[in-house]
Amino acid sequence: MDIREKISAANEAAVHCVLDSDPWWVDVQPAGECVEGLHDHMILHSGPPIEYEDMVMLHRRGMVSAMLLEGWAKDEAEAVARIRAGEVKIESALDHNTVGAGTGIITRSVMMNVIEDRTSGRRAATFPAEGPFQGGFCGWGLYSEGIAENLRVMREELFPVLREMLIRRGGLAIKPILAEGMQMGDENHTRQTAADLLFDKQILPDLFAMDLPKEQILKVVRYLVETPRFFHCYGQGASRAALLAAEGTPYATMVTAVCGNGVQFGIKVAGLPGRWFLAPAPMMKGRYTSTHFTQKDQLPWIGDSCVVECAGMGGFAAAASPITCNLRGMTLSESIAQSREMERISISKNPAFPIPNLDFDCLPVGIDIRLVLKTGISPAIHGGMFNYEGGLMGAGMARVPMECFQQAMKAFAAAYPQ
Amino acid sequence: MNEAVGKPRVVNLGIQTFYDALVWQGVECVQIEWTPPVRQDEETEALLDQYL
Incomplete structure (x- = not known):
């Protein structure tokens, strides 16, 4: 084979990692358990690798937010000093099996959706929109008592319920929702209006079938239906898992x-x-x-x-x-x-x-x-x-x-x- | 328009807007998609010749 034929065959194999992918939402876990190589005292961000001093304000603020959320610093001054002293490792999210939407701030305690490509076995993890705070900590790099409390609620109250529901139903296939959503007006980046509804239609019966207090279930349901573009993270996770299979x-x-x-x-x-x-x-x-x-x-x-x-x-x-x-x-x-x-x-x-x-x-x-x-x-x-x-x-x-x-x-x- | 020549029949290369404008005016026109060849730097051009 000449070089052109080798490239052509390789591209065919690489694109088939996407075409043949079968992404499923299989779990919810803290980032420390599902993002490969994400260690203690490590912060991930969106985009290509960049030093703290070269970052735009949003990313710098996100670094400080991460230090405060994880308890690695008690205030902004201490956080900046510790970052500048090199006490935390800062890496690109896309150098791991995840995706940093927006500012893409990810630390070990953030709850993530785990998407598995059942064709290749590759897994990617993506953070969900943060309910009333939408971009909040991960997407916008913000930190406040309200955001910290919301992340705690997601970690301790919402996601354990979603996880149990997910395990009972054996996961959720992502590609049919992406495909049908695109026949209903979504392009699955800026718009997920149809996909959000299709997603809710899939999982609401399973949520209501759970043997849990009504208020607990309703809290999860409100979080799902009141968070715009909730399905965005699943499209990103499905894409990332397929593309990870093509890497290399x-x-x-x-x-x-x-x-x-x-x-x-x-x-x-x-x-x-x-x-x-x-x-x-x-x-x-x-x-x-x-x-x-x-x-x-x-x-x-x-x-x-x-x-x-x-x-x-x-x-x-x-x-x-x-x-x-x-x-x-x-x-x-x-x-x-x-x-x-x-x-x-x-x-x-x-x-x-x-x-x-x-x-x-x-x-x-x-x-x-x-x-x-x-x-x-x-x-x-x-x-x-x-x-x-x-x-x-x-x-x-x-x-x-x-x-x-x-x-x-x-x-x-x-x-x-x- | 010169009567001896008759109505124009146009072949439009490239910009779609010109074709649309002629059709809107009732001119018989054929559109051919075309863009000027893209020029990259010499090294990239040479690599594309080898790898594409």
């Missing part, structure tokens, strides 16, 4: 992660495991939630949630969700054109995701760094816009910087010479 496929030029830390943006490539290819983090274009916001308030891309784009959802699934694209002024035909454009940089199509607006053609999947460079088409990634002070200020789209792919191609050639 020799000769594969398929992208397995795209993410930002508010300063830099990074991608990972299946055939170059453990390597990051970096460029300045891009700005999103979209619509703000208030006319008071301007671009000066907006943070460059932060977060790992675009792992779903690597698995053929979000920006690749624009055609499934014109309602999401319309938030930034796009028409139905422009939404369809976005998915068609993504086909040109994709290795395959996912037969699990036929889309009515594409006349039931299937969504593209598997970003090939070579096709990105050849066409000049950069992956479209959907997401929420953060402002510098913290909190969401809108939703929109960005393009992955071309420089990441140029670096990756050069590194690939060095690793796999002809």
